[in-house]
Amino acid sequence: MSPSLVSVTPPEGVKTAELTASAVAQKIEVAAHLQPLDASKLRFTKTSNPMTVPLPGDPIINTSSQCTDHMITAVWKAATGWEAPELRPYGTLSIAPTASVLHYATECFEGLKMYRGYDGKLRLFRPDCNCKRMLVSSTRISLPAFDPAELEKLLIALVATDGPKWLPSSRPGTSLYLRPTMIGSAAALGVASPKEATLFIIATFMPNLTQPKGLKLLASQNGVRAWPGGFGYAKLGANYGPSLMANTEAVSRGYHQVLWLLNGMVTEAGASNFFVVWKTKEGNNQLVTAPLGDKIILDGITRRSILQLARERLSNNKSGVEPLEIVERQYTMNELAEAVQEKRVVEAFAAGTAFFVSPVAVISYKDEELQIPMVRGDSGEYAHLIKTWLMNIMYGKEAHEWGVVVKEIEE
Numbered sequence: 001m002s003p004s005l006v007s008v009t010p011p012e013g014v015k016t017a018e019l020t021a022s023a024v025a026q027k028i029e030v031a032a033h034l035q036p037l038d039a040s041k042l043r044f045t046k047t048s049n050p051m052t053v054p055l056p057g058d059p060i061i062n063t064s065s066q067c068t069d070h071m072i073t074a075v076w077k078a079a080t081g082w083e084a085p086e087l088r089p090y091g092t093l094s095i096a097p098t099a100s101v102l103h104y105a106t107e108c109f110e111g112l113k114m115y116r117g118y119d120g121k122l123r124l125f126r127p128d129c130n131c132k133r134m135l136v137s138s139t140r141i142s143l144p145a146f147d148p149a150e151l152e153k154l155l156i157a158l159v160a161t162d163g164p165k166w167l168p169s170s171r172p173g174t175s176l177y178l179r180p181t182m183i184g185s186a187a188a189l190g191v192a193s194p195k196e197a198t199l200f201i202i203a204t205f206m207p208n209l210t211q212p213k214g215l216k217l218l219a220s221q222n223g224v225r226a227w228p229g230g231f232g233y234a235k236l237g238a239n240y241g242p243s244l245m246a247n248t249e250a251v252s253r254g255y256h257q258v259l260w261l262l263n264g265m266v267t268e269a270g271a272s273n274f275f276v277v278w279k280t281k282e283g284n285n286q287l288v289t290a291p292l293g294d295k296i297i298l299d300g301i302t303r304r305s306i307l308q309l310a311r312e313r314l315s316n317n318k319s320g321v322e323p324l325e326i327v328e329r330q331y332t333m334n335e336l337a338e339a340v341q342e343k344r345v346v347e348a349f350a351a352g353t354a355f356f357v358s359p360v361a362v363i364s365y366k367d368e369e370l371q372i373p374m375v376r377g378d379s380g381e382y383a384h385l386i387k388t389w390l391m392n393i394m395y396g397k398e399a400h401e402w403g404v405v406v407k408e409i410e411e
């Protein structure tokens, strides 16, 4: 039998330079006798012990531990492929002490949100991008391939089931976090690609992470997050555990996040992408962010959405602000520090699903505190505009193909 190929076609308008496009370039060979991941086989077992939805302001929300009534699981075995996925009551997973993930960090994950719109509808934001990125991550860590479109259908099934109760239409403008995860669950201690994997999707409450006075970042002086030839571009658990020490140090010194440098180059802020608006020495106004080509940074869905909106709406006179050149390039912390000192920095912000668009107020670099302007008090002008545009799409104030409406399952 000839192997069938799972190939992923790039969405309209996505440039091949973008990293999720490397999932596109990747043609994942799946032996024809193996079962593919198939959302149409999803089995439903509803909970008989429904939980209580916490009210806004309940302290449990800030613990990021409250999940919804259900989760989705699917098991893959090297010999047979994907078993039928299940939607079942949220609960603990049973795993052998020899499981690959517990020893070799064979794990990858995604993070996206479901949004309750002001029009009462439930939406996801570009879930196809998250599902494709998960394929990039799973193959990087020797976990199995799958058709991203099937993962998206599973996500939608969980949102359709738990969304109506957990994100009620009486609370427009709120969101819940979705965490698709894959782990090497094979019970075998050998250092080898796991022969069994478990995919699961859970939904949780997440605290509001925005800082009203802006983020304070500590530029990393010793320690890097990612390196050439490594795996910084993949959403692997292995990228995060080792970064917690630097984060703890930053927090103990009064900062919110680490600004990760690599050989002096600015890469990312914590688990978000990082943007600067500055005037070049030549007097050009630019929005600058680190590039994807060297595979050091994560290809954020927020990042790519900001770049696209900025190219459409900020590189011309359409938005009533000074137009910007949109630039993806390597730049150094010294360049940024010099621009701050010469008062050429207009603003800076971090961007990601969890932190959304978070204006940056301070960057500590070599024991100096660089003050970043926030002309609106709580934000710069550009971050404010971008945040408004994205929120309008997420919460249904602007009809846009990125806002995917989920049809809810009524009880």
Ligand SMILES: *Cc1c(COP(=O)(O)O)cnc(C)c1O
Pocket: 111, 235, 268, 270, 271, 272, 273, 298, 299, 300, 301, 302, 303, 351, 352, 353, 354
């Ligand atoms: C998840 C993540 C981001 C942001 O990605 P989004 O898709 O925008 O949420 C940025 N950097 C790192 C390191 C991340 O883990």
